[in-house]
Amino acid sequence: MSDREHLRREMDRVLRAPGERPDGSISLTRRTFLHKSLLQGAAGAAAYGLFPTLSMIDLAFAQGGQGFRFAWVSDTHLYPKNLNTRFVEKATRAFKDVQAMSPPPDFLIFGGDLGQLGDPVELQLGADLLQEIKVKKVFIPGEHDWYLDMGATWNRMFGKAPWTFDHKGVRIVGLDTVSHAEDFWTSRKMTAKERMGHMATLDGTLGGAWAAVGAEQLKWLNTALNDWPKDKPVLVFSHNPLYEYYPPWNFWVRDWREVNETLKPFANVTNIHGHVHQPLYNEIGKLRSIGMLATSWPWPYAPEGVPVLTRAMIRVDPGEPFDGVGWGLLTTSANARTDAEYKMWRKEVFATTQVDSGTGDNDNQILSPRIADRI
């Protein structure tokens, strides 16, 4: 049995005890429907046969809450404009879509990886594009935003995580899951750019298991939730998923056991995360976890470990830059439901057959870690 298989079995043992699952008052449905911009005629998208859509996940929150909507955008991976405009165009489109919502969302959560290489030019470009959004904005960092200057520019421009606030009966928490990489750069005498380059490579070797909440932040999380009733809803935003999906690409946090211990007493916990650039759904213990789209490009599903509760995204066309990407709209309603919508700019979001599934060839895709970066 491989180490990963051991880990996965441990996660099942720890998190999926009999009867352990998110509160029954939270129900989940998904639906996909045409976005209104299609009805109004989206000429560019139609030319490619692609259409903006909304797909929705419904979660029910405890009675007594008020309805509200918020938007999620993440993983824009902006380069300086003089190098790459493709990602700028897609981020711009997402921000315009969010701003065009009527009624507007209560707030926007930006889920990290605003820039590609943490360059202040990239982060400033992102800040400029985000000016489009007039509602309240909250931010958590991604690893691409962090490792050029260890978060100095990010924190100055977008504020430090973690943070928490209460909104209409929901306690909302934003975590930093990216700043806890072990130091691989000092002993190798790396420049800041070299360090960033390794951290910006999803399948890089040197970064190792960098994704974590960390002991100090866990202590903070315990305090932040200490006075919150155990039956009231908690919404946790993080760049990385808070469970073990595929550690080699940091599709996890390495301290998921401790995170689970902290969240376990709460019946209604929903984690919304980025980093994976793909629709994901999982339930682990009382924690419900939803992976969101990137605006930049879709990652393939990992060759193993895709949660069985996930309905896979459809295979996309790599020749069409607006395919397989988008943003997310989340709605909590007064009748105890929350909808999480994948706003992908194509007609079909989810595969209906194996041949069209993003996980379609995982039964015959046995991959090996790279070797040329083990310096």
Added chain:
Amino acid sequence: MVSAKLHESLIAVALLALLLGVGAGPARAHKEAHTAEQLKAFEDVFMEQVKIGDLLFHGDPGTQKSLGVQLSKTGMACAMCHPYTSDTHPYQFPKFQEQMNAFATLRDMINWCIEKPNEGEKIDANSDAMKALEAYIYWSNRNSKLEPGVH
């Protein structure tokens, strides 16, 4: 820096291979039982190409420069969409490739990706860079089973 080191070691491997008779040409091929040293040398030649392909696949500027190729003009790299070469499924080629509307080889597909999503310059199908990319992609998928023609 890394690619320069690789090239130095590639030259060393080539010299070793010559000494061991690896490069002695078809006249000697399989005329004598192989030694462990020869087999190791064969493997070393292959793995050096895998490493060069790995660097190209991950957009290493030095390796691209030394091989005279520009795989992207927009900062993209193959590995950004294909970590561990996932979803390249080399074991399915040759096959009908929808994007090209043609029967295609893996090399055709590599060039399509360089030109379209990567916005780079197409490379010679028989170039050292192409062979190295091919070596890395096949090596990364070496435990998958052949499924030529499967979509």
